[in-house]
Amino acid sequence: MSEDKKVIFSGIQPSGNLTIGNYFGAIKNWVKLQDKYDCYYCVVDLHAITVRQEPKDIRRRTLEVLATYIASGVDPEKNTLFIQSHVSAHAEAGWLLNCNTYIGELNRMTQFKDKSQRYGESVSAGLLTYPVLMAADILLYNADLVPVGNDQKQHLELTRDIANRFNNTYSPTFKIPDPYIPKEGARIMDLQNPSKKMSKSSDNPNSYILIMDTPDIIRKKINRAVTDSLGVVKYSDDQPGVKNLMNILSVATGRNVNDIEKEYEKLGYAEFKKDVAEAIIREIEPVQNKVKDLLNNKEYLESIYKNGAEKANYVARKMLSKMQRKIGFVASR
Numbered sequence: 500m501s502e503d504k505k506v507i508f509s510g511i512q513p514s515g516n517l518t519i520g521n522y523f524g525a526i527k528n529w530v531k532l533q534d535k536y537d538c539y540y541c542v543v544d545l546h547a548i549t550v551r552q553e554p555k556d557i558r559r560r561t562l563e564v565l566a567t568y569i570a571s572g573v574d575p576e577k578n579t580l581f582i583q584s585h586v587s588a589h590a591e592a593g594w595l596l597n598c599n600t601y602i603g604e605l606n607r608m609t610q611f612k613d614k615s616q617r618y619g620e621s622v623s624a625g626l627l628t629y630p631v632l633m634a635a636d637i638l639l640y641n642a643d644l645v646p647v648g649n650d651q652k653q654h655l656e657l658t659r660d661i662a663n664r665f666n667n668t669y670s671p672t673f674k675i676p677d678p679y680i681p682k683e684g685a686r687i688m689d690l691q692n693p694s695k696k697m698s699k700s701s702d703n704p705n706s707y708i709l710i711m712d713t714p715d716i717i718r719k720k721i722n723r724a725v726t727d728s729l730g731v732v733k734y735s736d737d738q739p740g741v742k743n744l745m746n747i748l749s750v751a752t753g754r755n756v757n758d759i760e761k762e763y764e765k766l767g768y769a770e771f772k773k774d775v776a777e778a779i780i781r782e783i784e785p786v787q788n789k790v791k792d793l794l795n796n797k798e799y800l801e802s803i804y805k806n807g808a809e810k811a812n813y814v815a816r817k818m819l820s821k822m823q824r825k826i827g828f829v830a831s832r
């Protein structure tokens with residue numbers, strides 16, 4: 500890792516099985532960044548418990564998410580891969596930043612509004628302060644860039660506001676991070692309701708494709724994906740279902756949507772959907788095989804996350820001490 504490389508931080512919650520939205524919108528893009536940047540990729544388990552998680556499920560999924568990073572080509576030799584709860588500075592910095600964030604700002608977050616509607620009265624305080632912990636993740640490493648899907652843009656803006664406020668209240672401490680939102684794959688939509696993003700915590704399995712879904716299930720789910728009665732494969736906002744499938748085909752094959760539109764000009768949805776399903780299968784089958792291998796090698800995974808936590812801890816502790824000093828806490832040593 501060289502000192503002059505820009506720093507990248509990103510993470511995924513082990514709150515459900517990963518979807519192709521997580522793959523195309525996040526992980527696949529991380530692979531392209533690993534040579535040019537000093538990257539920290541985290542499994543954000545502290546974020547996942549903002550909604551109720553079954554202990555044995557979150558334990559299993561945390562390792563699955565880590566295995567998926569590696570299987571997708573995120574190289575543990577080139578990147579720092581770790582589990583958020585292994586670096587306690589995240590929770591500590593989260594508290595310090597909580598005291599520099601306004602309730603009004605948090606109430607405006609659309610993700611909170613959506614999720615709190617779903618969970619009603621029993622919504623946790625953690626769900627409201629979730630973006631503050633995310634700010635801590637990013638600011639502890641002085642990240643320059645944060646690759647995320649479009650849905651996280653608002654959280655990134657809040658991170659910048661929190662960082663600026665801390666810098667102005669005390670003295671310059673944090674770098675102000677920029678979002679890094681890929682043009683393609685930025686938003687894979689729900690297959691049953693293409694006005695919503697595809698989400699691993701949806702109640703309807705037909706609305707998403709999991710990275711670990713079998714080929715048959717992928718074919719079935721694509722077949723059932725909502726389209727329209729127009730019957731033409733056209734990249735248009737009037738046809739959100741078809742547009743989404745075209746985006747998926749485009750990110751899975753690397754072809755642009757204009758070419759796809761031309762190729763399917765005279766073909767029906769059945770043919771088109773068949774090709775979309777096969778393209779997804781072709782792309783993710785090798786990833787699935789590697790995930791299975793890695794999960795059979797728990798010692799290897801353990802060596803990766805232990806090593807990653809050690810590196811992350813060193814950097815994060817230093818920044819946390821700096822924050823504590825600026826706030827006026829008496830140094831413990």
Ligand code: ATP
Nearest residue numbers: 512520521524525647648685686687697698699700
């Ligand atoms: P949940 O449904 O539990 O809120 P999620 O599926 O949205 O989770 P996260 O862990 O919150 O997943 O997000 C991990 C990363 O994957 C983020 O960078 C996010 O922007 C990206 N991502 C998630 N869903 C999609 C999607 N449908 N399209 C593109 N990117 C996505």
Ligand code: LTN
Nearest residue numbers: 508509510511543546633636651
């Ligand atoms: N909130 C993010 C996950 C996340 C994250 C981060 C992403 C937690 N901490 C830091 C980038 C940087 C989400 O995708 N739901």
